Amino acid sequence: DSGVTQTPKHLITATGQRVTLRCSPRSGDLSVYWYQQSLDQGLQFLIQYYNGEERAKGNILERFSAQQFPDLHSELNLSSLELGDSALYFCASSAQGGGYTFGSGTRLTVV
Amino acid sequence: AQSVTQLGSHVSVSEGALVLLRCNYSSSVPPYLFWYVQYPNQGLQLLLKYTSAATLVKGINGFEAEFKKSETSFHLTKPSAHMSDAAEYFCAVSGGRGYQKVTFGIGTKLQVIP
Numbered sequence: 001d002s003g004v005t006q007t008p009k010h011l012i013t014a015t016g017q018r019v020t021l022r023c024s025p026r027s028g029d030l031s032v033y034w035y036q037q038s039l040d041q042g043l044q045f046l047i048q049y050y051n052g053e054e055r056a057k058g059n060i061l062e063r064f065s066a067q068q069f070p071d072l073h074s075e076l077n078l079s080s081l082e083l084g085d086s087a088l089y090f091c092a093s094s095a096q097g098g099g100y101t102f103g104s105g106t107r108l109t110v111v
Numbered sequence: 112a113q114s115v116t117q118l119g120s121h122v123s124v125s126e127g128a129l130v131l132l133r134c135n136y137s138s139s140v141p142p143y144l145f146w147y148v149q150y151p152n153q154g155l156q157l158l159l160k161y162t163s164a165a166t167l168v169k170g171i172n173g174f175e176a177e178f179k180k181s182e183t184s185f186h187l188t189k190p191s192a193h194m195s196d197a198a199e200y201f202c203a204v205s206g207g208r209g210y211q212k213v214t215f216g217i218g219t220k221l222q223v224i225p
């Protein structure tokens with residue numbers, strides 16, 4: 001157990017739907033990062049939050065949004081889902097300069 | 112901006128042979144460098160990290176990596192491959208101190224042949 005908890009582990013949904021992925025960071029880590037991993041794109045950085053505020057944005061689609069709550073857990077919202085959104089979504093948390101600790105991911109399948 | 116290039120998306124070695132996974136980086140500031148391993152259906156696990164201290168970094172499972180500034184490289188090695196080393200390995204770079212975004216390479220799948 002890495003200390004970073006992601007739920008759910010698996011999600012199957014239809015095109016056009018909306019889903020929410022949840023991440024609880026490791027205790028004491030203030031920063032949360034979301035990544036998308038797909039076969040053709042590799043690991044793509046989506047967005048970073050630090051202590052409740054957006055810190056950096058990567059290749060995140062407008063249909064996707066995220067937030068970090070006062071208790072530091074984070075949610076990634078994916079809407080108007082398309083087949084191409086099927087991927088593994090990872091959350092990671094970090095302490096300063098120490099590298100990431102990853103959760104085990106949410107596998108999203110859009111059918 | 113930072114980037115990493117991993118040479119070879121697939122590497123095969125015999126059990127007991129040397130493992131060498133290549134990574135070159137580009138960074139506009141002194142980098143922090145990382146190697147992660149991903150086993151099937153799992154998240155990424157940190158193998159080792161370079162954070163501007165010793166240039167030879169030892170990690171878990173017998174892996175080590177050497178930071179070579181002149182070559183902008185951070186290759187991962189292990190003297191003797193084990194079947195359990197079969198996995199995907201990611202080199203990554205960040206801009207150093209603070210809560211910096213980490214940029215990953217495309218990954219190298221290591222196959223260990225018995």
